[in-house]
Amino acid sequence: MGMKKYVFSATLLLFAIPALAATQNRTESVRNAKVWLAPAWISKDFSFSADLDVLKGPPPEPEDMNLLKRPVTCEVNERSMEKKLGGRTRKFNCELPQEKKSLIKVKYRFKNGEISGELFGTRLLWALGFAADRMFFIDKLDCFGCTEDPFKDYRIDPTSKTNPRSFELVAVERKFEGKEIKVKKLFGEYEGWSFGELMRFLPETPGSKARALVEREALRLLAIFLMHGDNKDDNQSLICLGKTNDQGGCSGETVLMIHDLGATFGKGYDPQEASKTNLQDWSNSPIWENPKRCIATMGPSHTSDLERTVIKEQGRVFLAKLLRGFVQGDAGKERVRDLFRSGRGDLRSASIEEWTEVFLRKVDEIEFPMGKANRSFTCPTRF
Numbered sequence: 001m002g003m004k005k006y007v008f009s010a011t012l013l014l015f016a017i018p019a020l021a022a023t024q025n026r027t028e029s030v031r032n033a034k035v036w037l038a039p040a041w042i043s044k045d046f047s048f049s050a051d052l053d054v055l056k057g058p059p060p061e062p063e064d065m066n067l068l069k070r071p072v073t074c075e076v077n078e079r080s081m082e083k084k085l086g087g088r089t090r091k092f093n094c095e096l097p098q099e100k101k102s103l104i105k106v107k108y109r110f111k112n113g114e115i116s117g118e119l120f121g122t123r124l125l126w127a128l129g130f131a132a133d134r135m136f137f138i139d140k141l142d143c144f145g146c147t148e149d150p151f152k153d154y155r156i157d158p159t160s161k162t163n164p165r166s167f168e169l170v171a172v173e174r175k176f177e178g179k180e181i182k183v184k185k186l187f188g189e190y191e192g193w194s195f196g197e198l199m200r201f202l203p204e205t206p207g208s209k210a211r212a213l214v215e216r217e218a219l220r221l222l223a224i225f226l227m228h229g230d231n232k233d234d235n236q237s238l239i240c241l242g243k244t245n246d247q248g249g250c251s252g253e254t255v256l257m258i259h260d261l262g263a264t265f266g267k268g269y270d271p272q273e274a275s276k277t278n279l280q281d282w283s284n285s286p287i288w289e290n291p292k293r294c295i296a297t298m299g300p301s302h303t304s305d306l307e308r309t310v311i312k313e314q315g316r317v318f319l320a321k322l323l324r325g326f327v328q329g330d331a332g333k334e335r336v337r338d339l340f341r342s343g344r345g346d347l348r349s350a351s352i353e354e355w356t357e358v359f360l361r362k363v364d365e366i367e368f369p370m371g372k373a374n375r376s377f378t379c380p381t382r383f
Helices: 002-031 064-065 113-128 206-227 279-283 314-326 329-341 352-367
Strands: 072-075 089-095 102-106 134-144 165-174 182-185 188-191 238-239 254-258 288-290 295-297 307-310
Touching: 002 182, 002 238, 002 254, 064 072, 064 134, 064 165, 072 307, 102 113, 113 134, 113 165, 113 206, 113 254, 113 288, 113 314, 113 329, 134 352, 206 254, 206 307, 254 307, 279 352, 314 329, 314 352, 329 352
Parallel strands: 072 134
Antiparallel strands: 072 089, 089 102, 102 165, 134 165, 182 188, 238 254, 288 295, 295 307
């Protein structure tokens, strides 16, 4: 019996040592990761260049060219079926023709608000300088080999190999550059990151730490602005821009990003699809639970990390300047309209102007927590 116990302990230790090393490497990657990418279209005074085209989105990479053609065509084949997609949102993987990086993820059934939410959320994060996946809104996609409902019936359908099935009003996802860091722990796997550890694992040098605190606080507040209620760890990604190894190490820079923004622009986390990209819910969801103390609220949330959050003044001001620069002047208001045009907000029981009006009001909430009558107010808590 003693020998069995010894063998079990030795085996456990054998697995624990590499798991511990991987966990430490991951922690260092989170600690030193970038959050805000300082894009060229945002100047030092937070004004936005006319070069920013929110409707078109990020400049397409060479592998995206087939997504700019109409109609877009793709194929379900053995390669695209290697990874089964989870969750409840209707989606499938398929391959674009004649592309090296040909695999795309397609979200379909437009009545699901996630399709618009992904477009709105990723475009805004990208425009403000935060990392985001590239999303494309496609009016019509023809899929060779697709069944009528690929998420529920994911197989190669021979009847559509020559006559493709069409899917209308879909969102197509292209992943942010780099490789996601996932590390094994003793029991399970670390995937993504939490908003709690976002503020816990920080750079060690004073200057880098001060900058990280401000930018990460701004991202936390932006997540609340978006009502990113489904904020469990695996809906955020830790990205390596260099080479990774089996123990969670990264040879290049690392980036922290929100990669699943479907359950946004509603009232927070709600398993019912009705609150995804729902203007009335979003409009009625306040940013501040207690504006005098700068306590922001997510409302219902998948985790407790953002449900009731004290926002520090420097992070609030940084986000307020970004948002104000984004909406400034006639060009800024047109950028907001383009944001909601990008995911067909006009088909979500509200007009583009109504979406724009609520967005501008929420920008005011960030900039003036106590209202415009008290413009000199500052949050009482600072770093």
